[in-house]
Amino acid sequence: MSVYDARLARRAVLAGGAALGLAGAVGCSNAGRGASGAGNDEATKTRIRPAYERYSGVKPDLSGAEYKIPDAFNKYPANPVQAISAAPGDGKPITVTTYTNTPIPPRLEQNTFWQEFNKRVGSPVQVNLTPSVDYDRKFATAVAGDQLGDVFLVGNVPQTPQMLAAKAVDLTPHLSGDNIKKYPYLANLPELAWNSGIFDGKIYGVPIPRGAISSQVMYSRRDILAAQGLKPEVKSADEFVELCKALTDKKLNRFALATAPTQFVRNMFDIPNTWSKDGDKLVSMFEHPGHEDVFALLQQLWKSGYIHPDAYSGQNLDMKTRFANGSSPLVQDTFSGWPTYLQTMTDPKAEIAIIAPPKHDGSGQGSIWLGAPAIGVSAISKKAEARVETLLGYLNFLATPFGTKEYLFRKFGLPGVHHRIVDGNPVLNAKGFSEVQLGLMYQADGPWTIFLPEHAGSAENEFNAMKSVVPTALDNPAAGLYSETSNRKNKQLNDAINQVTDDIVQGRKPISVWAPAVKKWKSDGGDKIAEELAAALKSSR
Incomplete structure (x- = not known):
C-alpha cells in the first residue's frame, strides 16, 4: 500500500468517505483548475490545454451559440453519419467505475443493448455502477483498496491532485494542444470544461460537459395552470405566493410545490451563485444579507401548506413523480431534467414551462444561477496505462455528437427493440429506457443537445426557456477551482x-439562528475554503 493509500484508508474510516466533490453534485466547485502547485499559471495551462475543434457535421434547427445555450434539434437526421470508422476496443475487457441517477439496468445476460454495445465498442465493457448519492463513499473505498476500473469517474477523496498523480495516467502527452485531434470528439468538448481535468499543470481527466443545461429553474405544468386560467409568469414574490395558493388544493391532495424552492427564492433576492468576488477575496453566498427575507418567504410557503408535506423526507425521484402526476405542478430542477419529465408524464396533454424568477419587489426579472461547465471528470487508471490510447478511443466513442449513428445508438439503442420511430424521430420504449442506463453519460459525453422527440415542439420550448433566462444568469467565480479544505470538509x-x-423553513428554529450558523460555518472551514479558492482564482488568471 502506498503512502497515499494508507492516508486515504485512515481518513475514509474517520470520515466515511463523506465529502461532496468531483463526482458531480449540483453546485460543486472543487474540480481541478487552480489546484495546488506551481503549474496552474495561465502560461502553463495555455501550453497544455487541449485545442478546441467544434464539430460542424450537422446544422441545428435552433443555434444556441449566441445565447450560450445548447443547440436544439426538432428532427434526428434521416441519414446520420458514421463518426467512428473502426471499433475503439482491443478485444480485452474495459472496466468502468462510475455512478448512475437512474435505476440499475438489467445484467449483461438479460440486456440486449449492453450486448450490442460491447460489439460496437470492440471490447466487453464491465460497468460497476453505484447510485450517485453513495458514490463518494464507494469511490474512496475503491481507491483505498486499489479497486478502480480502467476508466473511473473521479469522486471526492482527500488530496485529489495527489490521488490522481498516484492512480491516474497523465494524459497531457495525448491530449494537450493539437495532440487531442487524434480524438476529434474529445476536441469538440467546450474549452471551459477542461479546467476540471487539469491539476498541477497536467491533464488527468476528460470532462463531462454540462454548463447552462445544469442550471436550476422552476418548472411548471403549463396545462394545469391553464386549466385554472393561470400563466407561468410572476412579477414579484407576492405574485409567486398567490400562484402557489391558487395551485394548492388539499381536497385534491395537491400542493403547489414538490419541494422547497430555496434556490428559486434566493434568485428573487439576488443571492450570488455560491461565491461572489470582493476585490481579491471570495465571499460565500451564505453571508448575503438577503437571507432573512429569503427565509421569511420560505417559511410563509411552508406554513401555508403550499409545499408538499413530504418534501423533506422523500427521494429525488419523488419530486419528479409529484410533478409528472400533477400532485405538485411546480418543481425546482435543472434544465437537463426536461427529457426525464417528458418521459414520466403519462398525460398526452401535459406541457412544461418554466417560471423565470422575478425580483422580489417587482422591479424586474431576477437571475438564475449558471450551471458548472462540467459535472465530473473521467480518468484512466495507471494500471491500464499500456492501453491508454484504446481507452481514450473508447471515451472518444462515448463523446460522439448528435447527428451521428453512434449517438443515436448510445442514447436510443436498436430500432424496434429499444425505440420506435415517431414522425421520423426515435422514442425510447420501456425496454429501451431500462436497458440503455449503463451510466454512459457519466463516463464521457458530447456537448449537451436539446432534442426531445417524445413531444412535438418540446425542443423549441426548452430552447426558448433557456434563451429567456440563461443570458443573464449569474456565474460562480469559483467554478472549476480546487480547495483541499473544501474537498475534505465541504x-x-x-x-x-x-x-x-x-x-428554519419548517419553523423548528427562528430566522435569528441563521447568522450564528453562518459564523460557525466560516470558523469551521468556510473561511479557509474561501482563502484557498481565492488564491486559486488569482493564480489562474
Whole structure:
C-alpha cells in the first residue's frame, strides 16, 4: 500500500468517505483548475490545454451559440453519419467505475443493448455502477483498496491532485494542444470544461460537459395552470405566493410545490451563485444579507401548506413523480431534467414551462444561477496505462455528437427493440429506457443537445426557456477551482448549514439562528475554503 493509500484508508474510516466533490453534485466547485502547485499559471495551462475543434457535421434547427445555450434539434437526421470508422476496443475487457441517477439496468445476460454495445465498442465493457448519492463513499473505498476500473469517474477523496498523480495516467502527452485531434470528439468538448481535468499543470481527466443545461429553474405544468386560467409568469414574490395558493388544493391532495424552492427564492433576492468576488477575496453566498427575507418567504410557503408535506423526507425521484402526476405542478430542477419529465408524464396533454424568477419587489426579472461547465471528470487508471490510447478511443466513442449513428445508438439503442420511430424521430420504449442506463453519460459525453422527440415542439420550448433566462444568469467565480479544505470538509459543513436551513423553513428554529450558523460555518472551514479558492482564482488568471 502506498503512502497515499494508507492516508486515504485512515481518513475514509474517520470520515466515511463523506465529502461532496468531483463526482458531480449540483453546485460543486472543487474540480481541478487552480489546484495546488506551481503549474496552474495561465502560461502553463495555455501550453497544455487541449485545442478546441467544434464539430460542424450537422446544422441545428435552433443555434444556441449566441445565447450560450445548447443547440436544439426538432428532427434526428434521416441519414446520420458514421463518426467512428473502426471499433475503439482491443478485444480485452474495459472496466468502468462510475455512478448512475437512474435505476440499475438489467445484467449483461438479460440486456440486449449492453450486448450490442460491447460489439460496437470492440471490447466487453464491465460497468460497476453505484447510485450517485453513495458514490463518494464507494469511490474512496475503491481507491483505498486499489479497486478502480480502467476508466473511473473521479469522486471526492482527500488530496485529489495527489490521488490522481498516484492512480491516474497523465494524459497531457495525448491530449494537450493539437495532440487531442487524434480524438476529434474529445476536441469538440467546450474549452471551459477542461479546467476540471487539469491539476498541477497536467491533464488527468476528460470532462463531462454540462454548463447552462445544469442550471436550476422552476418548472411548471403549463396545462394545469391553464386549466385554472393561470400563466407561468410572476412579477414579484407576492405574485409567486398567490400562484402557489391558487395551485394548492388539499381536497385534491395537491400542493403547489414538490419541494422547497430555496434556490428559486434566493434568485428573487439576488443571492450570488455560491461565491461572489470582493476585490481579491471570495465571499460565500451564505453571508448575503438577503437571507432573512429569503427565509421569511420560505417559511410563509411552508406554513401555508403550499409545499408538499413530504418534501423533506422523500427521494429525488419523488419530486419528479409529484410533478409528472400533477400532485405538485411546480418543481425546482435543472434544465437537463426536461427529457426525464417528458418521459414520466403519462398525460398526452401535459406541457412544461418554466417560471423565470422575478425580483422580489417587482422591479424586474431576477437571475438564475449558471450551471458548472462540467459535472465530473473521467480518468484512466495507471494500471491500464499500456492501453491508454484504446481507452481514450473508447471515451472518444462515448463523446460522439448528435447527428451521428453512434449517438443515436448510445442514447436510443436498436430500432424496434429499444425505440420506435415517431414522425421520423426515435422514442425510447420501456425496454429501451431500462436497458440503455449503463451510466454512459457519466463516463464521457458530447456537448449537451436539446432534442426531445417524445413531444412535438418540446425542443423549441426548452430552447426558448433557456434563451429567456440563461443570458443573464449569474456565474460562480469559483467554478472549476480546487480547495483541499473544501474537498475534505465541504459535505460536513454544508450538511450542518443545510440542516439549519431546513429547520428554519419548517419553523423548528427562528430566522435569528441563521447568522450564528453562518459564523460557525466560516470558523469551521468556510473561511479557509474561501482563502484557498481565492488564491486559486488569482493564480489562474
